[in-house]
Amino acid sequence: MAGDRLPAPPRERKPALAALAALLVLVGALGTTVLVMQAGDRIEVIRITERVPQGQQIPESAMAPVLVAEADGVNYVPWSQRATVREELRAGTDLVAGAVLVGEMLTGEETLGRNEVIVGLSLQPGQFPSGLEPGDSVAAYWVGKPSGGEQEDGGAMRSVLVERARVEAIHSDDGALGNSSLPVTLRVNRSDAPGLARAASDGDVTLVIVPAGDTGSDD
Incomplete structure (x- = not known):
């Protein structure tokens, strides 16, 4: 009949496009899963x-x-x-x-800090405490005889050369028991090294063990 509508043509399906859309959805889901796992x-x-x-x-x-x-x-x-x-x-x-x-x-090695140096001392009995061991914290005192000024203990003056130093090594096992000298290696601040070295060369240094948390002498 003239008034009847013509049938609409069937829609053409595109399976390739549908497959691509499904693939994109799958890739997005996988990407989200990977991000969650990495997080x-x-x-x-x-x-x-x-x-x-x-x-x-x-x-x-x-x-x-x-x-x-x-x-x-x-x-x-x-x-x-x-x-x-x-x-x-x-x-x-x-x-x-x-x-x-x-x-x-x-x-794991014993490295020196930027402001640290190693100083060697040769100490006589009486210039170091019994039981001194590597790792101990010590103070170094000058016990020489000055030409003038305040004196103590029969003419010897005591002043702090190094407030804090670390014993790095002790090179003799019997120095504390016999009459031989005891070679001791100290780690000190660079600024303390000259005075300590001068006093050590004259044999005028005495070491005193200080507590690990001590910040210096009260003198």
């Missing part, structure tokens, strides 16, 4: 919170935990190893606040 794959490592000079031990106060994404080829130091870092290792380079600690920044 959850984090490790707790050590972050430095204050400057630690090269050669110094890293105190507990200079370490804090931080979460980072685990990455191949990056030797992060886990937070669980902080005790080992504090007690057995030292800064192999200057560490600055905010740096994430990696293994290459640490060393």
